[in-house]
Amino acid sequence: MKVFSSMKCHALLLAMMLCFGSVLAQEPTEQLIPFDPSVRMGTLENGLTYYIKQNTKPENRVELRLVVNAGSILEDDDQQGLAHFTEHMAFNGSKHFGKNDLVSYLQSVGVKFGAHLNAYTSFDETVYILPIPSDDEEILESGLTILEDWAGNLNFAQEEIDKERGVVIEEWRLGQGAQTRMLQEYLPVIFKGSKYAERLPIGKKEILETFDRKTIVRYYEDWYRPDLMAVVAVGDIDVDKMEERIKTHFSGLRNPDKQRQREEFDLPKNKEPLIAIASDPEATNILFNIMYKSEAQEFKTLEQFRKSYVQALFLEMMNQRLSDLLQSANPPYLYAGTYIGSPVSRKTTAFSGYSVTKPDDIKSGIVTLLEEIRRVELHGFNASELHTAKLNTLEAYESAYKERDKSKSESLADELIRHFLEHEPVPGITFEYEFLKENIEGITIEEINSIIGNWIKAENRVLYITAPELEGLTLPTKEEILAWVAEIEQKQMDPLAEVAVDTDLVKELPEGGKVTKVSTYDRIEVKVLELSNGATVYLKPTDYKNDEILFSAYRSGGISVASDEDYWSASFASSIISLSGVGDYSYTQLQKALAGKSLGVSPYLSDLESGFSGNASPKDLETMLQLVFLYFTQVRTDEEAFQSLMQRNKAVLANVLSNPNYYFQDRMARIMSQGHLRGGGVPSVEDLEKVDRDAAIAFFKTQFTQPGDFTYWFVGNYDEGTLIPLIERYLGGGTASVEKMSWVDRGIRPPTGMVSEAIYKGSEPKSSVVMTFSEQKKYKRKDSYYIKAFSEVLDIKLIEILREEKGGVYGVGASGQGHLRPYEHYSTQIQFPCAPENVDTLVRAALDVVRDIQQNGVSEEDLNKIKETQRRDMELNWKENGFWLGAMKSYVKNDLDLSKINELNERIEELSAKDIQTAAKKYVDTEEYIRIVLYPETTE
Structure with a gap:
């Protein structure tokens, strides 16, 4: 399970919150975090590290990785871009495979280039990804030969280098745009004095076009060496045989006689804040970031293990506060969040906050984020927040523990890669879960509040804004931003009040209905139930996952049955309903009521159908079905939630077409539909003005009138004796509508001819x-x-x-x-x-x-x-x-x-x-x- 991670982008925030635990040992200890006993780790005489783990999810597959602890940060000045170019050359000729033979061979055994076979190069590492069938000895042997060739036997034929220049330059071209131009503006400021500011992995176009063969071979010979490499093999394999294969294929690799030092680079400290403001005509939103840098710490002992969990709980509560503010009618920002992790260097970590602000109120988006950080700095969190965070953390670990024999090999391989590159502990989910259960009650609000001062300090701060260039848009100056920061640092904030939430979603249980007929498809082990209200339910029991039941519901109709006048209201109806909460609960209250539960369910409206999509742990199946029942019977009107949704969407859409890719997609949709109202494309602010809350809710109710109008599916590890009574109670009530609804063909067609x-x-x-x-x-x-x-x-x-x-x-x-x-x-x-x-x-x-x-x-x-x-x-x-x-x-x-x-x-x-x-x-x-x-x- 991913517990420790080098957070390099906002997209990883959710994964981190789910996977970090919250463990507090009763007494600090220097005891080391154990290494997962199910993983065989070893080191060859030449220094190459290997990790092997037997895992049968999926069967007859093995995930192979070659991990090179070298990336663009190690390039010489005349090699900028060649770490990445080397990765490309790995697929263009080696000792055992001709120029295109490698990809062709792998395609012949069912491995698809790009979707399966892949690689990536970053600042500090290069990783090759090779998932192959493991039920064929010849394929397995070939897989190890491929990794061996990548590690030390690339050809670098001049003809192939010259051909690949075009491919790499096209990749460079693909990355050009507003984000890259702004990155080039702010990176030298926020990474001032660091080599990271000068070594973007894609490199320099002029070098890619002109470098000679000896320059890239020099990079390969310097840094592709066994003492900087690891081989990872996770899958449906015999561990002993795989170890012998690794020794056979990789023991012959040699380190160079004169080794260059593999230096670890840092981000310099700064006493005064570093501030950058970058703008571009093609940017679509205004993003504010603040980083509080500090020295990264390795996690080795159980005491450090505990501290990392406390830190993760802090982050979850912090982000929940920022999320709650989005539900107001006039939210201060479009999105906001915080995370802890390395901005780029393994030697530096940071507590970071970000907000996407509204163009007409940039100050509120920045100041509100800083005020909430300040509020926590002054008063910390409260007991109800900690209780909710503990429940969610324990549930995440319990679910992962239940799936310990169904974890996918790919995710386990990624964890071992992080162990090699970042020294992330790998104790195994069994240890993590047991340790958590034993210690979670010992966590106190005082300890969590005490770590905040470790992160929020006056030194080593970095602030930057990226924004579009719009007529009438005035960005704050560096001086204004510093003044806001200074003012908030002196501000006294009130603590957040505690909020208690009732967890009984359905106050009076419905009578429901009954199963009137049962039929089976024995060949595929599917049972079909017909209910007294006219609904049909398909049941497929599986043991593919231990803690998962998937749910879906469907009826014909969807947005296609809405009139043109109500089209935009109908298009936003499911979003309005979902963000309004359900029954007696607002959206925020509902999230708190569901704390500690593993489930999700949402109504949807597509062009031709309406329905539900959901999932649940077997223990939370009834709660999921209660939510479905409430969406049928107690949809909620929430004006604040509606205004919040509309305000945020309008702000996002106001400038989105300044981005060439969005503009292209919009124009293409309109061409393909010949300008049809319902033909797709990016909605305009004027389109959103046509969304009427009452019309949207009314349309939703026409689509979700009776449970008997729908067909339902359940797939997963359910107990039939438990499930069927729940289906009867929550999905069996009422009667089917007299008239069956069907979708409407609105005549959307592409143009004909050339x-x-x-x-x-x-x-x-x-x-x-x-x-x-x-x-x-x-x-x-x-x-x-x-x-x-x-x-x-x-x-x-x-x-x-x-x-x-x-x-x-x-x-x-x-x-x-x-x-x-x-x-x-x-x-x-x-x-x-x-x-x-x-x-x-x-x-x-x-x-x-x-x-x-x-x-x-x-x-x-x-x-x-x-x-x-x-x-x-x-x-x-x-x-x-x-x-x-x-x-x-x-x-x-x-x-x-x-x-x-x-x-x-x-x-x-x-x-x-x-x-x-x-x-x-x-x-x-x-x-x-x-x-x-x-x-x-x-x-x-």
């Missing part, structure tokens, strides 16, 4: 290309599968031609499928970013690939690649609750025979090259398609 649209937005020299082939023909389920298979072959060939042969793109993708609703048609789409001057050449190349398949068919090699990938994917799918839920819903909604769901494997074996070629000819017209291209404004 359509070519050029869209001009942005200043960077980059384009995005989308080619859509649409055919309005009768839907056939087999043909839908064939056109999907065609897109998978197309994906392989486009990578070979556009990326590997021409070096014109970093990424390219193809997708295809048939559609039954709202009208029968087939669509295939090709997408790629590239240089503006290469658009026409690459479009022609893509069309040539399509025509070649249409005219000459698919090779046996490519057919076998996609079939093997599909086989391997299905091996995993059959053991996933989510797959069964989605597949059953699809079969039932399309009136298919549910008993034949297992025949999905048969269609793979029956798939032929002729099927794919025929579908390509029938459903893809290369003379009449829709071509939409984004160009920079300078080319208009």
Whole structure:
């Protein structure tokens, strides 16, 4: 379980809050945190570290990793970008694999480039990701050979270097934009005096274009050495045999005679605050950040273990306070949060706060965040907040403990990577959970409050703002920001009042209904219940997860039945309802009432249907169904929640189209729907003005009138004797509506004939290309599968031609499928970013690939690649609750025979090259398609 983490981005905040525990030893101890006994860790004579763990989730798979403790921070001045370039060259020729043989071989055994096979380079490390089948000795051996080649046997052929320059420069081009331009403005300020400010992993374009072979080989020979490497193997394997394989493949690697020191870099201290303000015309929001830097501490002892848990509880309570403020009618910011972790250097950590502010009230967004930090600094937290945080923490650990034999190998491998790179403890979830249970009651509010002063100090502060450049928008100056900080530091704040919440969601239990008929699909172990109110319920028991039940409900209709006048109200109805709470509880009160429970359920409204999506631990199944019952019977009107939602959405949308990517997506949606009101695109502030709260709630009630109108699905580790009475009570009441509702075809169609649209937005020299082939023909389920298979072959060939042969793109993708609703048609789409001057050449190349398949068919090699990938994917799918839920819903909604769901494997074996070629000819017209291209404004 991920307990310690180097927090490098806001997106990891939630994961950290869920996974950090809250443990307080009764007495401080120097006892070391134990290492997970289920992991075999060793070191070869040459210094290479290895980790091996047997894990059967998923079966017949192993996650292999090569971890190199070296990244862009170690590049010499003439090597900027070459740590990342080296990663690319790992897929372009080595001792045992020719230039493109590696990717081709892995595709032949069901490993997909990008989706499975991958790698990344950061400031301090490079990690290669190789998930492969483990039920074939030859594949296993080849997997270790690949890692061995990456570690010490890359070719760096000059021809391949020159070809790959184009791919890497396209990746560089893809990253250009407002965020990168602002990063280049504020990074030298906030990382002042640090090498991190000068070593972004993507590097410098001029170096990527001109470096010679010996320069990149020098980087490889200096830093790809066994004493800086680890091999990780987690999966369905024999540990002893894997250890022998690792020794065989990696013992021969040698460290260089003259080793360069692997220096650890730091962020310099600063007595006075560092402040940066960066703006850009294409930025979409105003983001304020404050960091309080401090020296990073290793976690080795149980005393440090306890401190980290206390710290995590502090963060959870801090973020809950900031979240609660969002529910006011005029929220002070759009989003806000805090986190603790390294901003970049492993030697430095920081307590950081951020807020996305409203353009018309920047000061409130900044000051409110700082005031809440100050309030906690003065008064700490209260007992009810700690009680809630403890319940949530204990629940997170209990759930992880219950799933200890169902944890995915990928997440376990990531944990071992962090142990090697960041010295994160790996005691194992059994130890963590038992330690938590024994000590959680010993946590006091005083101890949590006492650590706040460790983080919030006057020295080593960094503050920065990123913002758009808008007419009439005035950003605060550095002096104004410092004045606000100084004023708040002297301000006396009132403590937060304690709030008690009743946890009984349903005050009077409903009578419900009864099961009137039971039928079964024995072949797939599915039971079907018919209820007295007309509802149908599908039950699929599984043991794929120990602590998970997935839930879904569906009825036809959705937003399509709303009038044009009510369209925008209907579109926001489910969000309005969800953020208003339910029954007697506001949204904030509901979160507190659900503390310590593992569940989630939300109503949804899509274009053609309405329903629920949910999940629960078996112990919290009744609570989930109580919420569903309340959404049917006691939806809530909350004007403050409504105003909060609208105010925040308006602020977000006001400037979103200044971003070229959002602008392109918006224009493309409008072109594809021929400007239809319901055709998609980014809503405008004017659209949001049309949202009426009462109309939205009224429409929601028309869609969620009676439980008997819906079809329900439950998949997971439930007890049938417990579940069925709950279904009868909470889903069985009332009667079905007299008239069955159905979706409405609103006539949204793409343009016909050959359509070519050029869209001009942005200043960077980059384009995005989308080619859509649409055919309005009768839907056939087999043909839908064939056109999907065609897109998978197309994906392989486009990578070979556009990326590997021409070096014109970093990424390219193809997708295809048939559609039954709202009208029968087939669509295939090709997408790629590239240089503006290469658009026409690459479009022609893509069309040539399509025509070649249409005219000459698919090779046996490519057919076998996609079939093997599909086989391997299905091996995993059959053991996933989510797959069964989605597949059953699809079969039932399309009136298919549910008993034949297992025949999905048969269609793979029956798939032929002729099927794919025929579908390509029938459903893809290369003379009449829709071509939409984004160009920079300078080319208009």
